Amino acid sequence: MSHLFQTYSRWNIEIKEAAGSWAIDTSGKKYLDFIQGIAVTNLGHNHPNVNQAIKKQLDQVWHVSNLFENGLQEKAAEKLVANSSGDLVFFCNSGAEANEGAIKLARKATGKTNIVTFLHSFHGRTYAGMAATGQDKIKTGFGPMLEGFHYLPYNDLEAISTCKVNDIAAVMLEVVQGEGGVNPAKAEFLQAVQAFCQKHQALLIIDEIQTGIGRTGEAFAYEHANLDPDIISVAKGLGNGFPVGAIIGKKALGEAFSPGSHGTTFGGNMLAMAAVNATLDLVFNNEFLSEVKEKGAYLLSKLQAVKQLNIVKEVRGKGLMAGIECYQPVGEYITALRKQGLLVLPAGPNVIRLLPPLNVETIEMDQAIEAIIHVLSNETVTV
Template sequence: MSHLFQTYSRWDITVKEAKGSYLVDENGKEYLDFVQGIAVSNLGHCNQAVTEAVKAQLDKVWHVSNMFHYPLQEQVAKKLTEHSDGDLVFFCNSGAEANEAAIKLARKKTQKKNIITFTQSFHGRTYATMAATAQEKIKIGFGPMLEGFHYLPYNDAESLQSFEGDDIAAVMLEVIQGEGGVNPAEESFLEAVKTFCEEKDALLIIDEIQTGIGRTGKPFAYQHYNLSPDIMTLAKGLGNGFPIGAIVGKKELGDAFSPGSHGTTFGGNMLAMAAADAVTTKIFNEEFLKDVQQKSEYLIEKLKTELDVPTVKSIRGKGFIIGIECTEEIQPVLLKLQEQGFLVIPAGPNVIRLLPPLTVTKAEVDTAVTKIKEAIYAVSTVNSKG
């Protein structure tokens, strides 16, 4: 009998250790890991620089509360703002907390209530972030949601332009939807969002929790487009496995988060800051990001070449967040891949999601593509007849 709430559908794998692109289970079986904690360990498991930074901080001090000055907070915040359009940072512990803070900040600054989000979005599982998420399945059984959220079709500029209503505090979106199916935004749609925010005097919130910290080959995914978010939310890759979240906002928003208006006990914890400092030092390096771009382009092109089969409908994404949409449910493919020692996750019932570490090698990419192709052929009756 388990003493845990059964909130997760767990795999039949118990991890004993992990390093870089690989993890090992309790039976000694090795897996090439293209999950990486769901886009968390961007530098791979147990990255040496991050490990050493956290270990060094462990011997100094762990936690004293945010009543004290943390020089590392300022140091990490400076790097986040220098590599983005933001000016001010608030540190928290998770992506859901970051999105909660963004919602609070937008409403308080604008003194407006309504926030527009988009179908198939995912912004978290707290009450406000559940309300922001336009996927009904995560809300079932929890009663009335927080009011003020309006859901429009993603990548539909016309529906946004025809939206009637004012009192809009913000538009909140992912430029590449992760949980919703690895759906990249179209540039025309993002231009419509930008224009809408200007016309409605609304803030633009970009959720970079899964796409940020180098995953798309730039520090943040919005930088592939002509956008300048008022608020950006971060988590996952920022700590490489150590719990952390953050919002990055423009200086004009500073007066809305005055002393006592928002807070957290553990946010900006010294251990988290040590991890984030090591992560950002490595990932925000221009040569490192160039290498990510080159390797991710290699992976996408190889997938398109090798997976030219009837079952594969499309391959999409940017950098190292990639979706393989299939015409059949992909759960049998995922299980076959696990048998083969390769780990990926779904993004809906028909999309295989690839989230390799940014440090992945071309040899590991080649191995991954071969295994995916073999698994798809092994379980698909359509391909076997082709």
């Protein structure tokens, strides 16, 4: 009998060790991991630079209150600011906390409460995160949601141009909807959203929890559309597996987050900051990001072979974030891929999501695609 709340439909696999793109379970079976903790270990499992930085910090100091100066936070914040549109950073522990803080910051800075988000979005499981999310299934059973959220169709230019919501504090969106099905936004849609924000004196919040830290081939995915967001939320890949999140904001918002307005006990602790600094030193490098773009283009190009299969409706993605949409539920196919030694996950009922590490090898992508073609073309798989 498990003494854990059964909030996850867990697979009957326990990983005992992992390195790079590979993971080994307690039975000794080896897997090519194209989940990576759901876009978390962007540098692969057990990266030596990140490990070394954390181990070094372990022997110095783990945690003090945020009432003390923290040079590691300052270094990490400087790197995030240098590679984004922001000027100021608040460190927290997770993506949900980052989005919660972003919503608080937008409301407090503008004095307005209405926030526009989009259908099929996902912004976390706190009450503000659930309220911002454009999926009813996330909210079922939890009672009244936080008020003030309004949902528009994603990638719909007309919906933006005809939106009648007044007193808007912010528009919040993902450049590529992850949990919603790996749906990339069109550049003209993103530009229309930014123009809408400017017209209504609303802040633009970009949720980069899954797309940030190099996942799409830029430091942040919004850069592909030349956006200038006021607030960016980031987590997942930020510490390559160490729990950490951050809010990045414009200098003009600094007054809204004055002393006592927001806080965290564990956010920005020394171990997390050691992981962040080591991760960003590797990812925020032009040569590294160029390689991610090249690998992403290679992956999506090779996946065109998958698109020829009868059950596949569409292949889409950005950088090393890809989705294979099928005409039917993909749960049994994902199980079959695990048996083949490839770990992937769903994004909604009909989409297989691929999130390899950013330093994945070409031969590993080829191996993954070979397994996917084998499984999706196998008529004996029961769905």
